[in-house]
Amino acid sequence: MSILKIKNLFKSYGKIEVLKNFSLDIDSTEFVSLLGPSGCGKTTVLKIISGFISPDKGTVFIEDIDVSNTPPEKRNTAMCFQSYALFPHLTAEDNIKFGLYEKKISKNKSKDLFEEAIEHLSLSQELGKYPNELSGGQQQRVALGRALVTRPKIILFDEPLSNLDAILRGTVRNEIKRIQSEFKLTAIYVTHDQSEALSISDRVVLMKEGEINQIDTPEKIYDNPISYFSASFVGISNIHHFKNSKKLENNFIEVDTNVGKLKLLYKNNLTDKNIYVSWRPENAEVGEQRENTLFGRIKSIAFQGAFTEMEVEIKNIKIKIITQKRGFKINEEIKFGIKPENLLFLEKS
């Protein structure tokens, strides 16, 4: 059941077109990420959903009601800001209760909602403190509590983890996901960090230059990127131009690339749009012979603990491979194979 329907949004600032015909449907209790580089329009979408920006064209429906002209204070959405935006003159407790007062929720109901939020977020120790007395992680939890305590229809996150250090980011990220599922909230999460998006979303909306590039589950976006952009933005890919495609039997296609001939598994017919071949570094099977076997020279080695990342030169082209094997040396020759099903065709953008 679609809780949010966005249709044909357009937004420009002067000559710059920030959103081009953006449409999206989101189901109830879904966790959707808007992922993309800076300037791709993801925060603009968020602000249009919450009501702070009006689109030039297009409509927003929440639970089948047209809210395109409804001001933010009347929409049933709540936002978690990048800067947390906690009210500096109010304690954590007053911050959280703010929405309950403003929305005039009854005393008894407020009490229940408040206590539930405090319990789930473990905030009872911080209630009497002011924002400047709280750590970054605590502030984030208060901001989260403040947003969800009124049980909004949709909760919006604007890059909530960008001000936290690496370790805290992981903890708070998991907490956000846990809260979302415990409270059965519908969440829209804006981020430029693809690992964040992949780890907590039900669906990822990959955006580029104001348009949707690909929408899919995290697994599918990772395993089946459709464009150069999605292959390179989500995870790392080795991407090659190809020419001279030759159809072989059993749905195999052979192509000429700058690292040699490669065989892919592809049922459909190739079109003009397919101009790249890509594969993930972790799909290189070092030391193995496969339908695609490549030989190269190791140029750099980065041991990462759980795996080793290497840069290998093949015919003057540098590619990346990731392996759990060890014991490599720079300038050593290396052989690895790639299974045909791990190679993909990509569209241009």
Add this chain to the structure above:
Amino acid sequence: MIAKSLHRILFISMIVIGVIWLAVPFIMAILWSLVDPAEPWTVDRVTPPVMSFYRWTYMWESSNLKYALFNSYLLAPTVSIVTLIFSISTAYVFGRYNFVGKEIAKLLCLLPLVTPYFVLSIFLTATIISFGLSEYRVAAIVLAHAVMFLPYAIRIMTVGFEQVSQEHIDAARDLSATTFSRWRVAYLPALRPAFFASMLIVFIQSIEEFAVAFILGSPTFITIPTLLFSTMGQDFVRPNAAVLSLILVVPNIVLMLFLEKLLRTANPAMISGKGLK
């Protein structure tokens, strides 16, 4: 938040009000200062019938204007320097040390701001007289001004000292600099805008100060404000007062604009907003 048309109406009315409450009084003052005594400016004429610089030359030659100008413009720099010297060590500990009672000490430095100036001036006079130091009234004026404006100097210099980067000091030390060199290379560059801002503000305040100059200075030590006040009293000759007003205002406007430019390039937090509380 506000509709565009309301915005425009407000904007235009502000400009109009601004013109009325600034331009009109000043134009009046300028016109009055140019009135020639040959023909008085009566109610029925829009502008003075005869205009000349008579009043200006008259004030310059025969009144106490020269004397007042000399006094004011000698007093002010003296006060600036004295105040700066008094403020440095206090500002230094406020800016670079933490200690018990620091907040209270900082608050106490604001005491002159909440002391009624006339009480201060009258009873300082009493003190001087009772100690038999009446000849030293000018020194007393300098001291009074310095104390009255110390809160500003301390505040500005404190911010200046806070801005000195500890890393610069450490780097200098690390490179075997003497204490003097350390001051020259680490402290001075950060403090220079604070020095200027402080001296300028105290200078402007001292030039404009009336209560102390009036009570302590009269009748022998005249400054421009006290001269202006006396011309507005019983012997109110409007054109004379107009000349004095303009002499008091114009240099101040120039100085204040200069100060604003200086502060904008240095540190906007230094004076307004965060300053007084």
Add this chain to the structure above:
Amino acid sequence: MFAKYLFIILCLIPGLGIILALIGFVTYIVIMQSIGLNNLFGEDEFTIKYWDKLFARKSYKRSVQYSLYIGTFSTIFSILIAYPIALWLRKPFRGSLLISSILKAPLLVHGLVAAFLFLNVIEYHGLVNQLLQYLNFTDQPIRMRNDRNAFGVLFLQTWKNMPFALLLLAGALQSISDDTLDAARDLGASLYRRFIDIIIPLTISAMTAAAIIIFIGAFADFTFQKLAGPRNTFSLSQLMVEYRGRSKWNEAATVGVTLIVLSFFGAVLVAFIINKLFKYPGWFSPVKMKNIQSIITGQK
């Protein structure tokens, strides 16, 4: 440790020390002279007769009332006018800098000059009267200078002080981030509620600082009163200067003590009122804190 504190104290002497010494000493002299001690001329004799005489004088009571009246209303007008303007100028727009400069210009103008310009304009033969007669609003010029209700003084005080309040308030308002206001809106706060619950509480310290300084300045005013004030009432400072002019130092001292004490208590009262009215949840906010709090603590 001891050496550190000794050093700090030594450093504080030229600055803070001189302030405390001078102001402390003058305060001491004022208090002493008001009770007949430390006299300049004549014998020292502890007495409260100067105070008795002062309280008995009607003119003293009138001066106290008058000065409080000027102090209070100058403060209220200055802040009431400055606040909406500061709100309007919070987000820069085309021309906002110009307006801001025009409105802050009185800060550059000396009080005496302001008094002169003002008197010029409202003088019996001045511009306003000329205009009124020209437009046939009146036959005879109106006496506006030295009017009984001290509107001249109040106008001058507001003209001079409003820009100062504007400066402090504008600074505080501009430091409120847009995110904070957006968050409030997002949580359901209407324009009015955002103003009462977020904006006003965050400007309390600027308002308090401005109010205290304006109040004390207007309360203890001498020059505007002398030049443009009503003839039949003295402000407290004016009264004090009068006594001193007649070499009545003890009487002047009693008025001086009055000024100091009432300035101090006035400042404290101003701070208290502003905090009570506007600190979250303010007097105008329907937020009821206590009920929910007691319910929660009951649960714990």
